[in-house]
Amino acid sequence: MKTIIDDIRARFSVEWEHEQRADLAQIGVAPGTVVPLLTWMKLHTPFVQLNHLSVVDWLEDGEFQLTYLLTDPHGHRSLMVCTRIPREEATMESVHELWPQAVTYEQEINEMFGIHFPGSPRQGVPFILEGWDDLPPMRRDFDTVAYMHAHHPSRPGREHVDPRVYVGKVFGERGYLHDDD
Amino acid sequence: MSLKNTLAPFSAWMQAFSKPFTVPDEPGVRPGAPRYRGWHINDRETCIGCGTCAEICQNVAIDMVPVDEPTKGDSGLRPKVDYGRCCWCALCVDVCPSGSLAMSNEYVWVDHDGDAFRYTPGVDEKPWDGAELGWRKDEGFDIVDHERVPMGHLDPEERIHTWAEVVVGYTEEEARREAARCVECGLCVAACPAHMHIPDYIAAIRDGDDVRALNVIYDNNSMPEMCGKVCTRRCESVCSIGVNGDPLAIRWLKRYVTERFDDLKSVLDVDVERVGEGRKIAVIGGGPSGITVAYYLAIRGFEVTIHEALPQLGGATFFGIPKYRFPMPSLEKQIKLLEDAGVKIVTNHRVEGDELRRMLEENDAVFIGTGLMKPYRLGAEGEDLPGVVYALDLLRDKNIGREVEVGERVVVVGGGNVAIDAARVSRRLGAEVTIAYRRRIVDMPADDEEIEDAEAEGVEIIPQAIPLRVERTDDGRLDFVWGPAEMVPSDRGRPRPKLIEGVEHHMVVDRVIVAIGQSADHSWMPPDIAEKVADAKGWITVDHNGMTGHRGIFAGGDLVNDTADAISAIADGLRAVEGIQRFLGILPEREETEPEIPVITVR
């Protein structure tokens, strides 16, 4: 794995690298580096397979992380290429011309995270959802519980008593450092 | 297309003569596998209502519903399962700390009413109650941690030569790991006399937020560092994790946090109105109850003065508890907090004569927390001989710095924490020590860990030993004579010891230390006041505000409660903090209504 990362470093600027396992390395690059790097890898290295494309929402940092998993199907090893893009108006270059199956990944990411891949054929076409008019649901600021209560009310008659609160009330648990206790 | 390919499929017809695969669909024909995950069963008696099942349920299928009266150690709530949500993962069974919840291997149930599929196992009768088979908790798989992070102790050989603290204390890493074992059920809150917010500070410790933990702790306990070292920890006895494992080390966790901070005032976030400005309170007795009253009233603007007969505040935690359990710097830190809160402290001042009457006139209220200072007498011949001493006196003399000498051989009579303290102090003074106790070791009121520690230090315990008399030997030592006892059933619950007549054992010792309890002494009060405060036997009863029969006199601590431990004294103090404010009209009188049950209507 070291060799391939050295090869990459010779050509591209790598922000960080990490060896997770003997058969799995991870590197971080700038968003603009991703497509040139992936193109080079597909054409000139054994890492010809795009196994997986995924997004992680780092809401606190205001960023999305895109993770491309490339695999060398004959050497039996994988490389995870990670990049971070701003969450606002998130846009990323498409890789569908390198790998046909990327269309589906990019379509789903577009639907679930609201990241736009200009030029990718099925952007804006519903994949899993139908008639969705809320925040892209895989974003971390989408509140699943609130959505559930709004759209799928619970069957009536469920009453739960929290033991921790109940015991405190029944036995007269009080606080004395704050007036509002 | 070959002939074979045309004919071969017809061999399937042969199957028409083989035994059918299918089984008849009749009830009971096909029982679930022995560990099948079917309908829930629950043992109502074993269940402690901790709600951990509801907590772990990822489908929110379990509600805790009130079924029985809440007691210490049992919330009285029982899990009710909504099978519209249950996914039969059985995590509730695997997590159940009491082991009461299980699943039967029954899986067939037809009902036209959807709401029927919501029932309280063990409470609502079902045909599969008591099923022999089904998913059960298994020893090899545990999703809560039943093993306590061990606490370091000084080596027994080493510690009998020092007054240094025996318990080493948790490191930060150990404390976080121990805190992570908590399931936050809150049963401990009921058992703690002061109802400390135990799950909340444990959670704060786990999250690495010690400042928050300290604030949660001081919210209703102003002497927690003492409790962190010597508390009788009723909380741990009801810990749900303790039902089938080691209870959370609640005491050691509190100790960890309270030891982390030196300047308490700067860390504590006090946010109360100074409603007591211009009012004066006298506190007589500087023990845990008095300190509690003083601190929580002082931060509310009351002008509080504590009167203490001994040279140092702390009460029994100062003069009674040996320093290897509760070192002086810890106590001083707690006293400093009082001073910082503006409490006036008068030490070496025993209130006597008409002083109480004067205090009542000069103050808005008086709190008495003078404790039990008069030791019970042995009631055996020879107890006034020189060399027969009371444990309380011995411990006090040692703690206030007097020279104490016990000779080479000591017998301690008693089985409580005071007896153990006296024994371990005597060990450190260089004596060979024997404890003589009337009942069995399991009956000893002393803390189990204290008993273990004493034995590790070489203290010998003779159970079922009844003192008969003490005699003087020719060489000026003491002959402690005792008789063996047998345990006989008693109508008061635990068996009582009965002397086996005609057998006498002799033990030649230098000191006989008596530690069989103590009583209150009201001789310092003017008799007319004492009459209203205490009954003829000297017992003091107080109302829900902590007020005695005399208007304006509040009381708490060992004087009042029958548990005689520091945390109960603190609880009494807290009651008086509220009671005094109600008495003075600052707080509204408490409404005597049923506590409103906080119900969360679903989820």
Next chain:
Amino acid sequence: MTTTETLRRRVQLWFGPQHPGITGNMSVQAWLEGDTLTQGITHVGYLHRAFEKLMERRKFIQSFPIVCRICVPEPDTNEYLLAAALEELSGLDREVPEKALWIRTLVLEMSRLAAMLQVLGGHVGSMGLGVVPNWTYTLRDYVLDRFEELTGARVYHMYTVFGGVRRDLPEGFAERMETEVLAKIEAKLPVIDNAIFDSSVFRKRAIGVGVVPEEWADEMGISGPVVRAMGIPRDTRKDFPYLKYPELDFEVVTTTGSDIYARAWIRRQEIAQSVDLIRQILRRMPTEGPYCAKLPNMLTWTIPPGQTYVRAEASRGEMGYYVVTDGSDKMRRVHVRGPSYVHGVSLLERLIPGTNIADLSPLMVSLQTCPPEIER
């Protein structure tokens, strides 16, 4: 308009979402000219339960009962992969006991066996030959009987968990596995061979149909029986060894043709292979020792920040879990990569043009599409 012109008019047809063949609830929006498909678009979402999102809001232990639902016929791959990923990120992987590794291998092979029995029946079932599915589903049921005995449930086992498995192997399990399952399967296989592989109907409908070109294999990441039917010996169990597979004696089954027949044949061979592997596992499994590591309190368990991708060979091909942790008690992200994501969408859509409408069902079955793993 002549009759011929009418027939040649383009017709749009929704194929699904009710079970088309046995691939579950998805649908293909297909365009036909006569009875030839000119284009198809895969539509999923009918089984979307937002598993990945749910798991971001649940503690690790609470996520474990969810993942099995990502593939009904073969839940255990999901359970194993979630456990493997979180064990790797938490360092718990070093403490998984030997016996647990063996039991996990057993469970994975059992689930592969059950799934392949199901899909082999589906192969012919989708062509209208109902008798073979009756047999194979019954044989699958025998495997489920053993699952019920081992895990406490027939379909959603919820058995493989962080640190090991939830329960020990029951007494006498190996014997019952042999007599109640493996022997019965072996006895039936020749009959099944007669009814499928020697059947001129099946041969006519399967040979040369749904051919996947070999050059798609690498770039698209095609895996499982589909890639092995091209003659490429690609198998995660060999290529990225995990659990006890490196210690087991087996060869990757391959054949040529890359058509529906070849893929069915691979599955038929792998059923026999699974039977053999299960025997090997049961013979070599230690009888003593713990089956699960000592676990911390699962209600407060946190895992340091990290990310990983773990994979295993499901009956359909390579299944992978991408898991990101952030130091909290929940996963920051879990992304399930099932083989169907490629097979059932990009690959299927590329294969559809030119296919006869009657062959669409057999084609989908031969790709063994599992819709819930596409939409998760």
